[in-house]
Structures are given as C-alpha cells and as structure tokens.
Amino acid sequence: MRAFTGTFVFPETGLIEAGALVVEKGRVLAFEKKAPETAEVVKLSGYAVPGLIDAHVHLSFSGAPDPISEMEAEPREATVVRAIRYLRAYLEAGVTALRDLGSRDGLAVGLAYAVEKGLVPGPRVVAAGRVITPTGGHGHRHGVEADGPDAVRRAAREEFKRGAKALKLMATGGVMTPGVKAGAEMFEEEELRAGAREAEKRGAVAAAHAQGLFGIKAALRAGVKTIEHGAFDRWDEEAFRLFKQESALLVPTLAAPDGILRGEGVPAFMVEKTKSIAERHRENTFEAWRAGVTIAAGTDAGTPYNPHPNLARELVLLAELGIDLEDVLRAATSYAARALGLEGEVGSFRPGAWADLAVLEENPLESATAYARVGAVFKAGEPVA
Ligand SMILES: [Zn+2]
Numbered sequence: 001m002r003a004f005t006g007t008f009v010f011p012e013t014g015l016i017e018a019g020a021l022v023v024e025k026g027r028v029l030a031f032e033k034k035a036p037e038t039a040e041v042v043k044l045s046g047y048a049v050p051g052l053i054d055a056h057v058h059l060s061f062s063g064a065p066d067p068i069s070e071m072e073a074e075p076r077e078a079t080v081v082r083a084i085r086y087l088r089a090y091l092e093a094g095v096t097a098l099r100d101l102g103s104r105d106g107l108a109v110g111l112a113y114a115v116e117k118g119l120v121p122g123p124r125v126v127a128a129g130r131v132i133t134p135t136g137g138h139g140h141r142h143g144v145e146a147d148g149p150d151a152v153r154r155a156a157r158e159e160f161k162r163g164a165k166a167l168k169l170m171a172t173g174g175v176m177t178p179g180v181k182a183g184a185e186m187f188e189e190e191e192l193r194a195g196a197r198e199a200e201k202r203g204a205v206a207a208a209h210a211q212g213l214f215g216i217k218a219a220l221r222a223g224v225k226t227i228e229h230g231a232f233d234r235w236d237e238e239a240f241r242l243f244k245q246e247s248a249l250l251v252p253t254l255a256a257p258d259g260i261l262r263g264e265g266v267p268a269f270m271v272e273k274t275k276s277i278a279e280r281h282r283e284n285t286f287e288a289w290r291a292g293v294t295i296a297a298g299t300d301a302g303t304p305y306n307p308h309p310n311l312a313r314e315l316v317l318l319a320e321l322g323i324d325l326e327d328v329l330r331a332a333t334s335y336a337a338r339a340l341g342l343e344g345e346v347g348s349f350r351p352g353a354w355a356d357l358a359v360l361e362e363n364p365l366e367s368a369t370a371y372a373r374v375g376a377v378f379k380a381g382e383p384v385a
Contacts, residue, residue: 002381003035004357006044009364010349011333014326016047016365023355026380030351044359046375049329050347051096051123051356053336054311055251056207056228056298059083059111059125060104060142063307065265068141068176071104079104083111086308087122092385093309094358094374097124097346099298099339101168101207101228102131104142109163121384124354126340128207129164132156132195137186138174138209149194152187156198166341167199169224171208172215172232175260175273176303183212183232183277189222196223205341207251211277213239220246226296226339229253230288231281240291249339251298252285254317259305266304286321295323296339297331312371319368329364332371355381 003020008031010017020035021028035041060079061067071079083103090098100108106129115122131143132155146155156167169192173184187195192208199206200223207226208219213233220227220242226249243250260266260274289295297318299310311332319328337347346354357378362370377385 001029001036001039002042003039004042004044004048005035006048007046008048008349009329011050011330012348014365016363021048021349021355023381026355026382028349028351028353028355031349044376046359046361047363047370048357048359049364050333050349050353051358051377051379052094052311052332052371053297053340053347054090054095054098054299054301054309055226055296055336055339056101056253056300057098057308058102058300058302059086059100059108059308061302063259063302063305065263065304066267067302067304072141076105076107080107080111083107084120087111087115087120090123090309091121091377091379092374093311094360094371094377095123095309095311096356096358096377096379097126097337097340097342099166100125100127101166102128102139102143106130106159106162106164112165113163123379124346126165126342128166128168129159129162131168131170132159133170134186134191138170138172138177140177149190152191153194153198156195160198160202160204166204167195167206169195169206169208169219171210171219171224172212174209174211174229175270178267178269183215185212185215189218192219192222192224203341205339217242220248225249226251228298229256229281230284231277234280235284235287240288240293243288243293249294249296249335250285250288251296251339252281253298253300253314254282254285255306255310255314256300256303257281258313258317259303263305270304282321286323289321289323289327294335295327295331296335298336298339315371316368325365325368328368354379
C-alpha cells in the first residue's frame, strides 16, 4: 500500500484538499485525512491533479509544417520510432492517457499494445486505428475508404478486429486534405449510424471529424459520442440540444488552427481554409460551453506546428475563451476520460480509478498556465517522470 500526501485538486467537485491518496495495486483505494500507518508515504509538493488526458492526437504525424507529406516520404518503421519518442514526452508533460484518432496503417493500435505490455513507456493509448472516410473524402490519404452503410460497417469491424478501441468517422471535410471543402458533408447519416453502432456494441466511443453544422447534427443523431473540431457555421439551439440529449462531448482542438495560422511552410490551401473558420471555431466553442455542452480537451497534436505534447497550450486556449478553470481541468481529466471510454478508470481520484497523477507547480484553478509546469508524474502509482 502506498499513500501520496500533499494537496489534491478534485475535478468533479472543484475542491482543493490536503490529505493522503491511498493506493493499492495501482488503483485509488481512498482519500484520507492522514496516511495509514502501514502505507509507504510519498510526499508531493505542489498541486496534484489526476493524470492529464489528451482526447485527440495523431501519433504518426510530427507537427511539421506539412506532416502528411513528411510521413508519406519516410519508412513506416521511422514513423513508429518517432511515435515512441512522443509517448515518453507525453508522460513528462503529465499526460498519462490519450486517444489517437487516426494513424498511418493504424500503427497506434500497436503502440497501445506495446505500452500495455510494458514494452515501451507511455501514457495509456486508446487508438482508433485508421480513419474511415468516403472515397476521396477527408483523410483518405491515410485512411480506409468506404461507401454505403454496409461498407462502413465492414470497415469499422475490420478496425476493431485489428485491435482498435475507438472509431474515427469523417462526417465532413477538413482543412488538411487538398480539394476537400472544410465543412462539406462527407458520410450520410446512415453511414455514420452503421459505424457508430459497431463502436457501441463494443463499448467503444465513436468520434466524428465534423466541422459543418449539418454534419455535426447528422453525427449526433447517428450515435457518435464525440464531435471533433466543430468549427464551421453558426450553431443553433438544435445542435446544443442534440449534444445534451445524446450525452455527447465536443473536442474543439483549438491548438490545431492555432498552429496552422502561426506557421511558415504550411501548405497554402491549409492556411486559407483555416483562416476562413478560426474565428467561428472559437465562438462556437465558447457558446457551446455556455449552453451546457460538455467540452473535452484534445489537441489534434501532430498537425502543423502542433507538437507532441501540446495539451498545455490547448488548455490555455480554452481558458482564453472565457471557459472557467474548473471546467478546463475537467476537460483534461474527468470529461476527457469519457471521450476515451474510460470514465471512472482515469481522470479522477475516485476509489477504483487508476492512480495516475500529475503534480503541477501552480494552482490550476488560478491560472491555466499551471499545466505547463509539471513536476512529478505517476502512472498506476509508479513514478514515470
Ligand atoms: Zn485529428
């Protein structure tokens, strides 16, 4: 038995309490005023939060100005080696769980396996494998093309057979595929429903890349549980209502346009498309939050000038919109856990959760910049950084 003593920030309640987090077999047993006498005591200084979670990354992209072209030019093994380095960097930044929403040949599934088996250090990885998109649709350069509900169902089953624990469907176009309009409809609602159903059967979360309002609503009605980006069009009451009715989350990935608009050498078509939606993206995110939509933190790390890890930047961008700091903490812990399908397992200090901890030097309920200064990090109660 091990007891971590110090100051703890609880996402669910927003309370800061001094005490002892008692851990057994890697999981939280209880939170007590004092460490039990039989426990091995680990003293923490600073503010302990549950290990941070990034709900949207691409481990096979590097964050280079044109990461897809770079990846296509390198041997597959090099992509794997790079990704292993990112996993280590995530731990050092306090990120102990992440969701990969689309990787080259689905290699993030293999990385998830390697971490789970202890072959490489890294956060818990929930991987979607390859993205599923209509023929010529967004992400087709590194995804699986499928047309019609039967083909989408089969493609989803194939990804799960290969070991995926999440699913990524393209409901609309995006900024990183040339010739594809960012908000344009991609899959039909029936196609999205076929995919989402396969995820549901396995207790996995279906995510949809959705930027246009029509695609966002279609995805929510189809049973998709996380909407990625959500940038385009002005949202209406129906959209907010659908989010709440379906208990879905919005993962805005503000760090993605933030990177594209900053960078030199980013392909011009990406910059142009991003310019046209960045402002609306921020407004939608804030309005969604104000309307009671649950927001989970994801960075889309790996896209241009959006390096691994970049969660600290995403949390500052969320706070800058005016989202309160308790919800910023939840976005990166308890809410992100839901996006991974791991609610109660990670992102919480509740009994039964994995004892994943990140110790911040400053109070995250006073400033979102606190996430940039991480001290000790523990995964399943063991030091990892
Ligand atoms: Zn993405």
